[in-house]
Amino acid sequence: MGHHQEEHLKSSDFITDVVIGMSDGLTVPFALAAGLSSAVSNNSIIITAGIAEIVAGCIAMGLGGYLAGKTEQEHYQSELKREYNEVEHIPEKEMQEVKDIFAGYGISEQGQDVLAKELSQDKTKWVEFMMKFELGLEEPNPNRARNSALTIGIAYFIGGLLPLSAYFFTKTPENGLIVSAIFTTLCLFIFGYFKSKVTAQPPIMGALKVTMIGLIAAAAAFGIAKLVG
Amino acid sequence: MGHHQEEHLKSSDFITDVVIGMSDGLTVPFALAAGLSSAVSNNSIIITAGIAEIVAGCIAMGLGGYLAGKTEQEHYQSELKREYNEVEHIPEKEMQEVKDIFAGYGISEQGQDVLAKELSQDKTKWVEFMMKFELGLEEPNPNRARNSALTIGIAYFIGGLLPLSAYFFTKTPENGLIVSAIFTTLCLFIFGYFKSKVTAQPPIMGALKVTMIGLIAAAAAFGIAKLVG
Numbered sequence: 001m002g003h004h005q006e007e008h009l010k011s012s013d014f015i016t017d018v019v020i021g022m023s024d025g026l027t028v029p030f031a032l033a034a035g036l037s038s039a040v041s042n043n044s045i046i047i048t049a050g051i052a053e054i055v056a057g058c059i060a061m062g063l064g065g066y067l068a069g070k071t072e073q074e075h076y077q078s079e080l081k082r083e084y085n086e087v088e089h090i091p092e093k094e095m096q097e098v099k100d101i102f103a104g105y106g107i108s109e110q111g112q113d114v115l116a117k118e119l120s121q122d123k124t125k126w127v128e129f130m131m132k133f134e135l136g137l138e139e140p141n142p143n144r145a146r147n148s149a150l151t152i153g154i155a156y157f158i159g160g161l162l163p164l165s166a167y168f169f170t171k172t173p174e175n176g177l178i179v180s181a182i183f184t185t186l187c188l189f190i191f192g193y194f195k196s197k198v199t200a201q202p203p204i205m206g207a208l209k210v211t212m213i214g215l216i217a218a219a220a221a222f223g224i225a226k227l228v229g
Numbered sequence: 230m231g232h233h234q235e236e237h238l239k240s241s242d243f244i245t246d247v248v249i250g251m252s253d254g255l256t257v258p259f260a261l262a263a264g265l266s267s268a269v270s271n272n273s274i275i276i277t278a279g280i281a282e283i284v285a286g287c288i289a290m291g292l293g294g295y296l297a298g299k300t301e302q303e304h305y306q307s308e309l310k311r312e313y314n315e316v317e318h319i320p321e322k323e324m325q326e327v328k329d330i331f332a333g334y335g336i337s338e339q340g341q342d343v344l345a346k347e348l349s350q351d352k353t354k355w356v357e358f359m360m361k362f363e364l365g366l367e368e369p370n371p372n373r374a375r376n377s378a379l380t381i382g383i384a385y386f387i388g389g390l391l392p393l394s395a396y397f398f399t400k401t402p403e404n405g406l407i408v409s410a411i412f413t414t415l416c417l418f419i420f421g422y423f424k425s426k427v428t429a430q431p432p433i434m435g436a437l438k439v440t441m442i443g444l445i446a447a448a449a450a451f452g453i454a455k456l457v458g
Binding site (some may be wrong): 071121129 | 253
């Protein structure tokens with residue numbers, strides 16, 4: 001399994017969570033601030049709205065990540081219980097399911113029989129097999145939910161403060177927007193580059209895509225806010 | 230595979246995307262508006278900021294969903310190519326991998342040999358087998374990326390407009406916040422209920438969790454914006 005395994009390790013849960021949090025963190029508060037820059041006349045409203053958005057997004061995404069992790073765990077446990085039940089009470093049906101899985105890959109009836117019989121010798125391994133090959137489920141890390149919440153939340157927070165910081169150090173929304181746009185474009189490009197690296201995508205193309213999403217979102221928010229405001 | 234299969238059908242890609250978009254859509258714009266209600270004195274700024282946020286979030290999440298779908302597809306195709314290559318050029322190593330997978334489930338060496346030999350008769354099925362059983366990958370739906378982008382974006386848009394609509398029909402941020410909080414709590418509860426139903430979680434508990442996240446995010450945004458503003 002050598003090189004495949006390594007690649008899976010590289011894009012770990014932690015990195016996935018950082019990417020989830022930072023993608024949205026760099027994009028949405030930046031675009032919101034850009035939108036407000038077209039509609040209001042002082043930086044303090046932009047900063048207030050930006051921070052409110054970052055806090056809201058950070059909690060929504062963090063707690064959302066926590067719940068998703070918990071749900072994944074509960075789902076795994078309930079399916080596990082069900083498989084144990086089935087293996088215990090309707091073993092013939094479960095053996096037929098094993099055979100069906102292998103029939104789909106062109107394994108002969110004789111081969112299917114050998115496999116089903118051998119698997120049924122050890123109920124723990126049999127259930128493990130059904131979990132993975134029938135349902136495609138692997139046991140989630142028990143700390144995943146909590147770690148996920150913290151990582152996504154913090155990544156969103158940091159990602160969101162970067163574009164907003166431009167409004168702290170400038171006096172007008174116009175200047176804030178210019179500094180924020182230049183700085184955030186740079187951040188989006190660097191982030192997109194590393195994101196693509198860890199997910200084994202072409203890095204320059206990936207960086208350009210991430211940057212484009214951020215700029216399109218900001219331009220749309222700017223245009224709409226100008227219309228509404 | 231009966232009831233498992235049915236459950237997988239129920240929580241389809243479409244529903245997953247609606248849930249992703251609407252969870253954030255109902256929560257973040259609601260919390261942003263609540264936060265601004267504590268810091269500004271008229272509804273028009275809240276509406277402008279809210280709409281800018283919805284547009285930004287909708288594009289960021291929609292395009293984000295599109296890219297994630299495309300990446301999943303590219304990843305599948307590149308791994309598929311690699312497996313074909315391995316099956317072609319290092320078949321002994323791949324056969325050993327098949328044996329190793331089954332050794333892990335307590336299958337005898339004889340059983341492993343039968344399987345590895347039979348699988349290697351048909352390269353297409355062999356590769357399909359390695360994709361699923363070694364790498365845990367299934368072929369993504371080719372329209373998934375585009376559908377995902379549209380569904381997530383639209384769900385976010387609708388989810389975001391619901392809490393914001395309260396500020397259209399009220400005159401002050403205080404009244405807007407009260408109406409928005411009551412209405413959004415109701416929406417969050419109903420959404421959480423159906424979300425739990427389709428993901429086979431206990432519906433009332435699930436509804437309470439989703440509602441709590443929204444209210445905590447809004448309360449935090451309200452408090453922070455009051456401090457900053």
